[in-house]
Amino acid sequence: MTAGPATPGSTDRVDLVAYTLRLGDDTLVFSQRLGEWIAASPQLEQDVAIGNIALDLLGQARALLSYAGAVEGRGRDEDVLAYFRDERDFTNVHLVEGASRGDFAITMARLLVFASYQHQLYGRLAGSSDETLAAIAAKAVKEVDYHRDHATQWVLRLGDGTQESHRRMQAALDAVWPDLDELFESDDLVRRLPGVAVDPADLEQPVRGYLRQVLDRATLTVPDVRPAVTGGRRGIHSEVMGFLLAEMQHLARSHPGAQW
Amino acid sequence: MVSNVSNVSNGASDVRAVVAAIPDPEIPVVSIEDLGILRDVTVDGAGHVEVTITPTYSGCPAMEAIQADVHTALAAEGYGDAAVRMVLSPAWSTDWITAAGRRRLEEYGVAPPAPRADDGAVPLTLSVRCPQCGSPETRELSRFGSTACKALWACNCCGEPFDYFKPL
Numbered sequence: 001m002t003a004g005p006a007t008p009g010s011t012d013r014v015d016l017v018a019y020t021l022r023l024g025d026d027t028l029v030f031s032q033r034l035g036e037w038i039a040a041s042p043q044l045e046q047d048v049a050i051g052n053i054a055l056d057l058l059g060q061a062r063a064l065l066s067y068a069g070a071v072e073g074r075g076r077d078e079d080v081l082a083y084f085r086d087e088r089d090f091t092n093v094h095l096v097e098g099a100s101r102g103d104f105a106i107t108m109a110r111l112l113v114f115a116s117y118q119h120q121l122y123g124r125l126a127g128s129s130d131e132t133l134a135a136i137a138a139k140a141v142k143e144v145d146y147h148r149d150h151a152t153q154w155v156l157r158l159g160d161g162t163q164e165s166h167r168r169m170q171a172a173l174d175a176v177w178p179d180l181d182e183l184f185e186s187d188d189l190v191r192r193l194p195g196v197a198v199d200p201a202d203l204e205q206p207v208r209g210y211l212r213q214v215l216d217r218a219t220l221t222v223p224d225v226r227p228a229v230t231g232g233r234r235g236i237h238s239e240v241m242g243f244l245l246a247e248m249q250h251l252a253r254s255h256p257g258a259q260w
Numbered sequence: 261m262v263s264n265v266s267n268v269s270n271g272a273s274d275v276r277a278v279v280a281a282i283p284d285p286e287i288p289v290v291s292i293e294d295l296g297i298l299r300d301v302t303v304d305g306a307g308h309v310e311v312t313i314t315p316t317y318s319g320c321p322a323m324e325a326i327q328a329d330v331h332t333a334l335a336a337e338g339y340g341d342a343a344v345r346m347v348l349s350p351a352w353s354t355d356w357i358t359a360a361g362r363r364r365l366e367e368y369g370v371a372p373p374a375p376r377a378d379d380g381a382v383p384l385t386l387s388v389r390c391p392q393c394g395s396p397e398t399r400e401l402s403r404f405g406s407t408a409c410k411a412l413w414a415c416n417c418c419g420e421p422f423d424y425f426k427p428l
Contacts, residue, residue: 063348135348
């Protein structure tokens with residue numbers, strides 16, 4: 001993939017790389033997680049749908065990682081960044097790395113939260129003063145609109161379905177919700193990139209508002225849970241992250257330089 | 261669509277015609293120009309060709325095939341050193357599909373996309389006409405279909421399933 005011109009202007013190059021990697025790691029890791037459903041979904045249509053959503057996210061990740069590598073200027077391309085960084089170098093949030101344990105409701109809860117977040121994020125990032133980030137976001141926001149709608153339809157169907165589907169959808173939301181707060185954590189990096197980065201704190205109200213509205217319609221309850229320990233943005237991950245990376249990176253590391 | 265054919269040396273419009281005729285790898289009845297994927301073709305004074313394309317979806321796996329097809333088609337015309345550039349901005353929209361492209365899609369059995377509203381909202385509740393029998397009595401089976409750009413629909417009248425090119 002061709003990255004845009006590396007012209008960070010007055011912005012600190014290192015900060016721009018770090019911020020772009022955060023965005024890219026979120027999409028890459030969630031794409032990998034969603035890919036686990038291919039050939040394992042409850043319906044064939046869901047294999048196709050989740051596969052397509054994962055593909056959109058992978059495309060976004062490729063653009064973001066390629067751009068991070070180009071701005072960094074140390075010769076790291078999208079493949080090097082995806083396959084040859086270790087766990088502590090990944091700065092995705094915990095929400096996207098979490099395992100579904102084969103529970104479709106967990107994946108739909110997570111997709112609802114993440115797509116709602118991305119929808120707000122990309123909508124604002126499309127106005128970034130960084131032209132490449134703005135272009136990636138303007139394209140991605142239209143894709144994420146479909147992802148969010150897909151998750152919304154499923155949460156409505158399961159929440160307002162049978163007693164059993166309602167119980168399981170609520171349990172899934174309860175399991176995912178502790179990871180919600182991390183999405184909205186602001187820090188110095190974001191504050192050092194005014195006009196370029198989107199402050200995650202600004203997304204909290206609209207995202208929570210959308211989620212509350214969907215859950216209300218689905219006869220579900222907004223979980224009242226304690227936030228989980230965070231740290232993804234600093235490279236501190238949950239136990240499942242190592243296993244995810246092992247699966248994602250093993251082929252490329254076993255055959256360095258392989259082409260297909 | 262942007263085209264710089266007016267300000268370049270002779271032969272540029274022929275070069276453009278060669279590139280414009282390249283079929284989409286996934287829906288070969290339409291060309292990359294029909295789909296609005298082809299953004300620009302320029303030929304500089306030294307005869308160097310640069311082709312600009314844009315992806316439909318961020319993860320569209322056809323982009324690499326399209327790049328290769330452009331190189332192959334131009335090499336056959338003697339332009340072995342052509343450059344293919346991919347741009348993301350402005351973001352592709354189904355509104356860029358040409359009238360001819362829409363007609364070819366429908367003849368092929370893919371319902372063409374509904375136009376997008378000015379504010380970017382997608383009128384998803386609008387009825388989609390069956391490309392087989394023309395009936396407006398259709399239903400969505402899945403928002404996601406055989407490729408990123410299509411949804412899976414079925415006709416209540418003739419009973420046939422069909423692809424619908426999603427508005428984006």
